[in-house]
Amino acid sequence: MTILEVQDLKTYYSTLMGDVKAVDDVRLRMDKGEALGLVGESGCGKTTLALAIMRLLPWNGRIAGGKIMLNDIDIVGLDDKTFDKEYRWKKMSYVFQGAMNALNPVFKVGAQIAEAITIHEDVENPEAMERARELFRLVGIDPERTTSFPHELSGGMKQRAMIAMALACNPDFIIADEPTTALDVIVQAQTLEVMRELQKKLGLTTMIITHDLSVVAQTCSTCAIMYAGNLVEYADINTIFSEPAHPYTKALIGAFPSIKEDRRELVSIAGVPPNLLHPPTGCRFNPRCPNRMDICSKEKPDYLELEDGHNAACHLLTKEG
Ligand code: SF4
Numbered sequence: 001m002t003i004l005e006v007q008d009l010k011t012y013y014s015t016l017m018g019d020v021k022a023v024d025d026v027r028l029r030m031d032k033g034e035a036l037g038l039v040g041e042s043g044c045g046k047t048t049l050a051l052a053i054m055r056l057l058p059w060n061g062r063i064a065g066g067k068i069m070l071n072d073i074d075i076v077g078l079d080d081k082t083f084d085k086e087y088r089w090k091k092m093s094y095v096f097q098g099a100m101n102a103l104n105p106v107f108k109v110g111a112q113i114a115e116a117i118t119i120h121e122d123v124e125n126p127e128a129m130e131r132a133r134e135l136f137r138l139v140g141i142d143p144e145r146t147t148s149f150p151h152e153l154s155g156g157m158k159q160r161a162m163i164a165m166a167l168a169c170n171p172d173f174i175i176a177d178e179p180t181t182a183l184d185v186i187v188q189a190q191t192l193e194v195m196r197e198l199q200k201k202l203g204l205t206t207m208i209i210t211h212d213l214s215v216v217a218q219t220c221s222t223c224a225i226m227y228a229g230n231l232v233e234y235a236d237i238n239t240i241f242s243e244p245a246h247p248y249t250k251a252l253i254g255a256f257p258s259i260k261e262d263r264r265e266l267v268s269i270a271g272v273p274p275n276l277l278h279p280p281t282g283c284r285f286n287p288r289c290p291n292r293m294d295i296c297s298k299e300k301p302d303y304l305e306l307e308d309g310h311n312a313a314c315h316l317l318t319k320e321g
Pocket residue numbers: 246247248283284285286287289290291292293296301313314315316
């Protein structure tokens with residue numbers, strides 16, 4: 001069953017110099033229970049895509065075209081009041097990047113979770129506090145810690161408290177933006193384990209935004225690769241790691257350490273992602289692509305279905321290539 005379908009989404013930021021095309025014609029579908037890793041370098045549009053889905057774009061951001069279907073309803077067209085009341089946090093929620101600093105330092109964590117519940121649901125505070133305690137249990141924190149202030153929790157506990165808050169209103173779909181950044185490797189592993197358990201236990205549909213392929217390998221069933229505002233490849237995890245089709249995906253995997261292969265050096269990708277005020281014509285990866293051809297700077301490649309559940313956009317994969 002499809003939970004989320006993004007259709008030809010364009011999300012732009014207005015600046016004095018013109019529109020920054022941060023997300024341009026993105027198509028993406030997620031099924032119930034899917035754990036999708038959204039991967040790409042910084043500045044490739046991953047967070048903008050997530051903020052557009054949550055309708056949390058900053059003041060100069062706008063959805064310039066396309067649809068975001070959640071359970072077959074186009075949420076782009078909903079008025080703010082309906083979206084706030086019925087969708088955000090109740091049907092989908094967000095674990096913010098740098099979540100450890102997102103908690104209010106002057107309120108106890110349990111009270112912050114209870115507040116999220118009472119704002120969106122018709123329940124009294126004692127019931128909401130009991131839910132906060134249950135949520136703490138669910139993410140592996142002693143419920144007694146609901147009476148702690150954020151500074152009394154470790155970094156890993158704060159991150160798990162933020163995951164608990166995202167679960168407060170039983171959403172179907174959760175976006176976690178760089179959930180393990182700034183955590184040390186041991187706490188990172190514990191946090192990923194909590195996320196895996198929750199996916200299994202609650203049948204959650206999750207989108208995990210990261211630039212770290214090891215996070216995707218540990219927590220996701222599918223992977224979407226984003227470059228310069230475009231989705232360039234989508235497939236299940238095994239296909240992405242064993243048979244990547246797009247040169248950018250291959251380059252990302254080449255830059256990822258492997259204990260199985262006799263690869264002594266990591267290969268970094270030459271250059272940087274383009275300025276999206278003036279993205280390159282044709283394929284946006286063409287200035288950095290080792291397989292570039294004449295057609296690549298002239299025509300944008302179609303986002304093709306190579307086989308069931310595997311899509312990619314590259315002229316090498318078409319007859320013209
Ligand atoms: Fe490289 Fe051309 Fe494919 Fe773009 S379309 S990834 S430039 S080969």
